[in-house]
Structure formats: structure tokens, C-alpha cells
Amino acid sequence: MTLKNLYISAGILAILAIITNFLNSSDNAVLLDERVGTKIVEKSLLRDTSKIVIDTEGQILTLTSNEEKNAWFLKEKHSLPISIQRISSFVDSVTEGQIQRLVSENPDRIATLGFDAGSSIQFLDGADEEIAAFDLGKLTENQRQIFRYSGEEKAFLVNTTFSIDSNLDSWLEKSLVSLEADDVRSIEAELENGDTLTTSRENSDSDWQSDSLPEGKILNQTAVGQIANRLTGLSFTATADNDDVNVTAARENSHSIKLAMKDGKTFTYTIGRQPEVAIEKEVEKEDENGEKTTEMEEEVITPEGPVYFFIAANDASDPVNGYMDKSAFEASSYQFTSLPSSLDALLSDAPEPVEDKPSPLLETPEESSQ
Numbered sequence: 591m592t593l594k595n596l597y598i599s600a601g602i603l604a605i606l607a608i609i610t611n612f613l614n615s616s617d618n619a620v621l622l623d624e625r626v627g628t629k630i631v632e633k634s635l636l637r638d639t640s641k642i643v644i645d646t647e648g649q650i651l652t653l654t655s656n657e658e659k660n661a662w663f664l665k666e667k668h669s670l671p672i673s674i675q676r677i678s679s680f681v682d683s684v685t686e687g688q689i690q691r692l693v694s695e696n697p698d699r700i701a702t703l704g705f706d707a708g709s710s711i712q713f714l715d716g717a718d719e720e721i722a723a724f725d726l727g728k729l730t731e732n733q734r735q736i737f738r739y740s741g742e743e744k745a746f747l748v749n750t751t752f753s754i755d756s757n758l759d760s761w762l763e764k765s766l767v768s769l770e771a772d773d774v775r776s777i778e779a780e781l782e783n784g785d786t787l788t789t790s791r792e793n794s795d796s797d798w799q800s801d802s803l804p805e806g807k808i809l810n811q812t813a814v815g816q817i818a819n820r821l822t823g824l825s826f827t828a829t830a831d832n833d834d835v836n837v838t839a840a841r842e843n844s845h846s847i848k849l850a851m852k853d854g855k856t857f858t859y860t861i862g863r864q865p866e867v868a869i870e871k872e873v874e875k876e877d878e879n880g881e882k883t884t885e886m887e888e889e890v891i892t893p894e895g896p897v898y899f900f901i902a903a904n905d906a907s908d909p910v911n912g913y914m915d916k917s918a919f920e921a922s923s924y925q926f927t928s929l930p931s932s933l934d935a936l937l938s939d940a941p942e943p944v945e946d947k948p949s950p951l952l953e954t955p956e957e958s959s960q
Contacts, residue, residue, distance in 0.1 A: 630688065710726070776791075826921055897925060
């Protein structure tokens with residue numbers, strides 16, 4: 591064998607040794623699993639799901655289905671309704687995600703993939719029998735999820751991320767009633783400054799009418815219509831306990847507006863917040879020359895509180911009545927400030943009356959000769 595052939599043979603043997611060593615390594619071996627390239631969970635398998643339990647960041651979320659109401663509810667938040675978009679996004683991430691590759695079967699390697707601080711997800715049927723369950727590890731730099739089926743010592747990489755938030759309020763449906771502004775037929779308003787207004791209309795194309803307006807004033811149709819628009823579209827941003835100090839303050843500093851719908855149902859909205867409380871106090875100041883003066887400054891004793899709203903339906907079976915018994919609902923400040931605070935905000939000046947003048951065609955011959 592020539593020296594050249596010897597070098598070539600040695601090189602080939604070295605390469606083969608490297609490959610053999612790589613393949614024999616438990617963490618670097620070519621890992622195969624028949625599930626690679628398939629969906630994480632087939633959608634058909636989840637059709638009988640009636641409960642989803644999520645453990646994330648130390649917070650348990652129990653999502654329960656009510657087929658009769660065709661809705662999902664969050665047990666840990668007084669069984670309030672879950673946003674359809676929110677749960678759909680979550681389920682889609684599960685049923686549309688695919689397994690890209692098997693990452694490791696090495697327990698030591700798996701222990702570094704973030705499962706100890708990750709989330710676990712369990713799908714259960716009506717008898718609380720497990721349909722599917724898996725754990726989530728860390729995200730890769732290109733936003734792919736490390737994943738494993740519960741009870742297995744195999745870690746996979748999947749081509750999706752899961753929309754999971756430990757904030758319970760983030761899962762809730764933010765609109766508590768489903769109303770259309772065009773369906774409002776009357777409004778009874780007690781405004782923030784104590785003014786009142788009762789107005790009604792025959793249908794959505796009719797003008798708002800009222801029998802008790804100040805002389806020389808008419809209703810501003812746009813301003814009145816905005817009350818219906820604001821309240822029927824009212825949504826909350828967060829929840830609180832009914833005995834929370836800010837909730838109590840909101841009730842004590844609130845006003846109400848009742849909407850009557852074309853189907854005869856009524857919804858009374860009470861909305862309020864703790865107003866800012868400030869006092870004037872003397873403050874002694876010293877200028878650059880050492881001269882002292884006393885000035886009056888305003889000091890805030892109680893800051894303005896968050897806005898809360900409360901809804902009461904005349905139909906005792908309406909779910910919103912139950913929601914109000916369970917929780918208080920915070921709204922944005924704009925939801926409060928955008929409502930009229932006084933009757934003047936709902937009125938416009940009546941147009942000047944037009945004087946009737948006799949038509950020349952109706953004048954008598956004597957009047958024309960004059």
C-alpha cells in the first residue's frame with residue numbers, strides 16, 4: 591500500500607470513527623419517532639372535550655364547557671364566560687401545531703429544557719377521563735416550543751407556540767350583555783350632576799323625543815344616540831371582589847341609566863368611581879433671597895378611583911344578574927367620561943320660529959290696489 595493510499599485509508603477510518611461516536615452518543619444520536627411530522631393532537635380526538643385544565647406559572651385554570659349554553663366558563667373566576675376568540679386561539683394552537691423533530695430522550699438533557707417552569711395542559715371528557723395531556727418547555731430563539739406528552743421521557747420541538755396567560759381576567763369575555771344600539775327604544779338617565787332625562791323613540795329611524803325639556807331647547811340627537819352606543823358596547827377591563835374598597839366607593843358615587851329594548855327587556859346600568867378628594871392648604875416657601883412667603887396649594891387626600899359598572903336586567907333569568915352577584919367589573923375611564931355628565935350636554939338650541947307671511951296669490955283685489 592502506498593503512503594498516499596495509507597493516508598486516505600486513515601482519513602476514512604477517522605471519519606467513520608467520528609460518525610460512530612456521534613451515533614453512539616445518547617444525546618446526539620439520530621432520534622426517530624413515528625409522530626414526527628404529524629399533528630400534536632388530531633382535532634377529532636378533542637371533540638368530546640368538556641374540560642381543559644391548565645397549570646401555568648403556579649396558577650390553575652379550569653375551563654369547562656356547557657353544551658346547553660354553547661359556551662365555556664372559567665371555574666377559578668366565578669365560572670364567568672370565557673372569550674370565544676380566546677379559547678379558539680388556544681385550541682387552534684394545539685390542533686394545528688405539528689411535531690417537527692424529536693429533540694432528546696436523555697433525562698439529563700430533558701431536565702434542561704424548561705419543563706419544570708413550564709405549563710401543563712390536560713383535556714378531559716365529561717367523565718373526567720383524560721383524552722390528551724402534555725407539558726410545555728421553553729421557547730427556542732425562533733419561537734418554537736419544546737414539548738412532551740405527559741408521562742413520556744421524550745422531548746419534541748413543535749412548530750407553534752401556545753396562547754397561555756396566567757392572568758385569569760385575560761380569558762374572560764369582556765362584554766357581559768349582547769345588545770344592539772338600534773334596538774334601544776327608551777332611555778331614562780340620572781346623570782352625574784343629578785340632572786334627569788326621559789326620552790324615547792318609535793324605531794331606530796325615528797328621532798328621540800322628550801316631553802320635559804327646558805324652554806327653547808331640543809334634544810341633540812347625536813348626543814342622545816351616543817348613550818345607547820356607549821352602554822350597549824360597554825366592556826370591562828378587569829374584575830374585582832364585590833366588597834373591594836374601590837368597588838364600594840364606586841357604588842356610593844355613581845349614577846344610573848336605564849335602557850328599554852324593543853323586546854320589552856330593560857337593562858339598568860349603574861356606573862361610578864371614587865372621585866378625587868383634595869384640600870387647600872397653606873405652604874410656606876422661601877425664594878432665592880431667603881424671603882419667606884405663604885401660598886395656598888391643593889393637596890390630594892384621596893386619589894380618583896377606578897371606574898366600575900353594574901348591570902341589572904328586569905328578566906330575572908338573564909345571566910348578567912348572576913354575574914353581578916359574583917364579581918365587580920372595572921371599565922376604562924373613557925367609558926365613564928364619554929357619558930354625558932349633565933342635561934346641557936344632551937341639548938341644543940331650538941331653531942328660531944319662522945314667521946308665516948301671506949302669499950301674494952291670496953291677496954284680495956282691494957289689498958293689491960293698495
